[in-house]
Amino acid sequence: MSAHFIERPRYTCSLGGATFAVNALPGGIPILHAPAGCAGSFAWAQNGGSALQVGGNCGSLSIPSSNLQESEVVFGGEARLRQQVKNTLAVVEGGLYVVLTSCVTEIVGDDILSVVRDFKASGVPIVGAKTGGFKGNAYHGYDIVLQALFRDFLEPRKPKVHGKVNVWGIAPYLDPFWRGNLLGVRRLLQSLGLEVNSFFTLEDSLEAIRNAGEAELNIVVSDVYGVEAAGYFEEHHGTPFLSTSLPIGPSASSAFLEAVAERLGTGRPVLDAALREGNSTYYRTLEALTDCYQDMDLQRYAVVVGDGNYAVALTRFLAEDLGWLPELTVCTDQLDEDEKARLATSLDQVRNVAPNLVFETDGSEVIGHLNRRWPRSHGQRYHDAFSPAFVLGSSFERELAQSLGAPHLSISFPVANRAILDRGYTGYRNGLTLVEDLLSSIVNGR
Numbered sequence: 001m002s003a004h005f006i007e008r009p010r011y012t013c014s015l016g017g018a019t020f021a022v023n024a025l026p027g028g029i030p031i032l033h034a035p036a037g038c039a040g041s042f043a044w045a046q047n048g049g050s051a052l053q054v055g056g057n058c059g060s061l062s063i064p065s066s067n068l069q070e071s072e073v074v075f076g077g078e079a080r081l082r083q084q085v086k087n088t089l090a091v092v093e094g095g096l097y098v099v100l101t102s103c104v105t106e107i108v109g110d111d112i113l114s115v116v117r118d119f120k121a122s123g124v125p126i127v128g129a130k131t132g133g134f135k136g137n138a139y140h141g142y143d144i145v146l147q148a149l150f151r152d153f154l155e156p157r158k159p160k161v162h163g164k165v166n167v168w169g170i171a172p173y174l175d176p177f178w179r180g181n182l183l184g185v186r187r188l189l190q191s192l193g194l195e196v197n198s199f200f201t202l203e204d205s206l207e208a209i210r211n212a213g214e215a216e217l218n219i220v221v222s223d224v225y226g227v228e229a230a231g232y233f234e235e236h237h238g239t240p241f242l243s244t245s246l247p248i249g250p251s252a253s254s255a256f257l258e259a260v261a262e263r264l265g266t267g268r269p270v271l272d273a274a275l276r277e278g279n280s281t282y283y284r285t286l287e288a289l290t291d292c293y294q295d296m297d298l299q300r301y302a303v304v305v306g307d308g309n310y311a312v313a314l315t316r317f318l319a320e321d322l323g324w325l326p327e328l329t330v331c332t333d334q335l336d337e338d339e340k341a342r343l344a345t346s347l348d349q350v351r352n353v354a355p356n357l358v359f360e361t362d363g364s365e366v367i368g369h370l371n372r373r374w375p376r377s378h379g380q381r382y383h384d385a386f387s388p389a390f391v392l393g394s395s396f397e398r399e400l401a402q403s404l405g406a407p408h409l410s411i412s413f414p415v416a417n418r419a420i421l422d423r424g425y426t427g428y429r430n431g432l433t434l435v436e437d438l439l440s441s442i443v444n445g446r
Contacts, residue, residue: 008363008364008396010049010307010332010333010363010394010396010412010413010414011137011138011139011174011307011333011413012041012042012045012133012137012138012141013103013133013134013136013137013138013141014131014132014133014134014135014136014137014138014140014141014144015032015034015038015042015100015101015102015103015131015132015133015141016038016041016042016045016133016138016141017137017138017139017140017141017142017145017171017174018030018098018100018129018131018138018141018142018144018145019032019039019042019063019100019141020042020046020138020141020142020171020172020173020174021141021142021145021146021171021172021200022098022100022145023057023058023059023063023172023173024172024173024178024199024200025096025098025199025200025206025209026095026200026202026204026205026206026209027094027095027096027206028094028095028096028098029057029058029064029088029092029094029096029097029098030058030063030064030098030100031064031065031066031081031084031085031088031097031098031099031100032063032064032065032066032100032102033065033066033068033077033081033084033099033100033101033102033105033110033112034065034066034067034068034100034101034102034104034105035067035068035102035104036065036067036068038065038102038133039061039063039065040061042063043059043061043063045414046059046173048414048416049176049394049395049413049414049415049416050173050174050176050413050414050415050420051176051415051416051418051419051420052418052419052420053173053176053420053421058092058094064084064087064088064092065084066080066081066083066084068080068102068104068105072108073104073108076108076109076110077105077108077110078110078111078112078114078115081099081110081112081115082115082118085097085099085115085119085124085126089119089124095125095206096125096126096127096153096206097119097124097125097126097127098126098127098128098129098145098148099112099115099116099126099127099128099129100128100129100131100145101128101129101130101131101132102131102132102133103132103133103134105132106130106132106134106135107132112128112130113128113130115128116128116152120152125153125206127148127149127151127152127153128148128152129144129145129147129148130144131144131145137333137334138171138174139171139174139224139225139307139308139333142171142172142174142225142226143225143226143228143229146168146199146226146229147228147229147232149209150212150229150232150233150236150237151232151236153209153210154209154210154211154212154213154237155210155211155213156213156236156237157213157237157238158211158213158214158237159214160214160215160216160238160239161195161214161215161216162216163193163194163195163216163264164194164195164197164214164215164216165189165194165195165196165197165215165216165217165218165219165260165264166196166197166198166199166212166215166217166218166219166233166239167182167185167186167189167196167197167198167199167218167219167220167221168198168199168218168219168220168221168226168229168230169219169220169221169222169225169226169227169243169246169309170182170185170200170221170222170225170246170309171225171226172200174307174413175307175309175310175413176411176413176415176418176420177411177420177423177424177425178200179200179201179202179421179422179424180420180422180423180424180425180426180430181246181424181425181426181430182198182200182201182424182426183201183203183422183424184247184424184425184426184427184429184430185198185219185221185247185426185427186198186201186203187427187429188247188253188256188257188274188278188426188427188428189219189260191257191273191274191277191278192257192260192261192264192266192270192271192274193266193270194260194264197209197211197212197215199212212237213237213238213239215239216239216264217239217240217241217242217260217263217264218230218233218234218239218240218241218242219241219242219244219260220241220242220243220244221244221245221246221247221256221309221426222243222244222245222246222308222309223243223244223245223308223309223312223339223342223343223346224308224309224333224335224339224342224343225308225309227241227243230243240263242259242260242263243342244256244259245309245312245313245316245346246309246310246312246313246426247313247426247427248313248314248316248317248425248426248427248430248431248434249282249316249317249320249321249322249425249428249431249434250278250279250282250283250321250428250431251316251317251320251321251351252313252316252317252320253278253426253427253428253431254275254278254279257271257274257275257278258271258275278427278428279428281428281429282428282429282431282432285432286432286435289435289439293439296443297388298439298442299323299324299325299388300324300325300388300389300390300406300442301324301325301326301327301386301387301388301389301390302318302324302325302326302327302389302390302391302392303326303327303328303330303366303370303389303390303391303392303393303397303400303404303406304318304326304328304329304330304392304393305330305332305363305366305391305392305393305394305396305397305400305412306330306331306332306392306393306394306411306412307331307332307333307412307413308331308333308335308339308343310392310411310412311329311330311331311332311343311347311357311412312329312343312346312347312350312357314392314411315329315347315350315353315355316347316350317431317434318392319350319351319352319353320350320351320352321431322435322438323352324390325353326353327356327370327373327374327386328356328358328366328369328370328373328374329347329355329356329357329358330357330358330359330360330366330369330393331343331357331358331359331360332360332361332363332394332412333359333361334361335359340359343357344357356373363394363396363397363400366397366400367400367403370386374386386404387404387405387406388406389404389405389406390406390407390408390409390438390441390442391404391406391407391408391409392408392409392411392412392438393408393410393411393412394410394411394412394413394414394415395410395414395415395416395417396414397410398410398417407441407442407444408441409437409438409441411425
């Protein structure tokens with residue numbers, strides 16, 4: 001893995017991820033305490049990576065920002081921040097205002113939390129989060145915003161309500177399918193009769209978020225994203241958490257429901273009914289394509305390139321549900337050793353596949369990893385070719401697919417060649433959507 005640089009980065013800095021998360025909150029208004037260029041760079045990152053999802057309420061270039069100049073760097077920018085918060089309150093209607101810091105303000109040392117406390121004391125719904133870009137990548141910024149909500153917005157130590165759960169682990173905009181994926185997870189949990197708070201969908205509210213401490217279980221649909229926030233929540237609000245891989249398709253969805261039911265003590269009849277309905281829907285619908293799948297020989301070898309959520313989840317779906325042969329899985333995130341171990345353990349549990357997981361931030365090295373896994377022939381007419389093949393990844397992997405003569409589907413950030421609103425792949429029904437997209441990519445142009 002490239003240790004000293006990131007070629008073609010697949011995320012922004014932590015401030016970018018924090019901004020995306022606040023934008024996705026119901027009534028959320030980010031206020032950036034940052035130079036003018038920060039919001040602009042995030043807007044173009046969204047435009048080029050989040051499948052055209054840019055703009056919206058206080059998104060893109062309309063994000064409130066203190067737009068720091070040289071004088072604030074020299075003399076401090078707290079006065080400028082107070083002015084910006086007042087101006088934002090006067091012209092932007094919102095339910096929750098979140099002040100976010102940049103590299104500059106963290107280095108200067110502005111005490112944004114004291115500014116936030118003053119406004120909060122006057123009744124303004126406002127919180128602050130220290131999200132300087134050097135703290136980590138965008139996924140870390142997402143985690144920081146969650147922790148800020150848990151610290152300063154939630155009602156403390158609420159009595160637990162049986163059957164109420166919180167769910168997170170899908171970072172808005174960093175997962176271009178975040179709306180549909182969160183809704184897919186909600187539907188799975190609701191099939192067990194649970195009351196679900198997922199923070200970022202149109203079905204969520206600030207009131208539900210404020211009372212999130214009532215949940216008897218927090219469910220993190222990720223092996224890496226939001227796990228730190230879940231630990232913070234458990235420490236301060238007394239709610240345990242369950243971390244699972246992203247549930248894409250029938251196998252993962254069934255395992256997800258069983259794991260949640262076990263943790264909550266859900267009765268077997270309720271669980272069996274949910275499993276029966278979900279699997280029946282999936283397989284009876286898929287039946288219409290089975291003849292063409294066999295007659296047209298649509299099985300494929302596959303290369304999966306994705307972030308910490310998609311790398312394992314897509315590999316599992318291909319191997320266990322679609323009958324494809326994933327030969328190489330590449331995770332493009334910068335992760336610590338514990339996070340890598342969690343992903344490797346999740347992949348080891350996948351049936352019908354000999355796991356070959358590589359951690360690589362340099363996308364240009366993927367072809368080298370594949371050649372070591374599956375050496376190419378040099379001039380031999382008859383050889384064991386890596387064909388027919390398919391590449392799942394980001395838009396960056398189109399070149400890899402072209403070099404292999406393989407179809408390609410962009411799923412993991414950045415996605416620049418698709419327009420996505422609320423499409424998702426989680427759950428049973430959305431697993432069928434993924435089947436449609438994969439097979440359509442193969443037969444397109446026939």
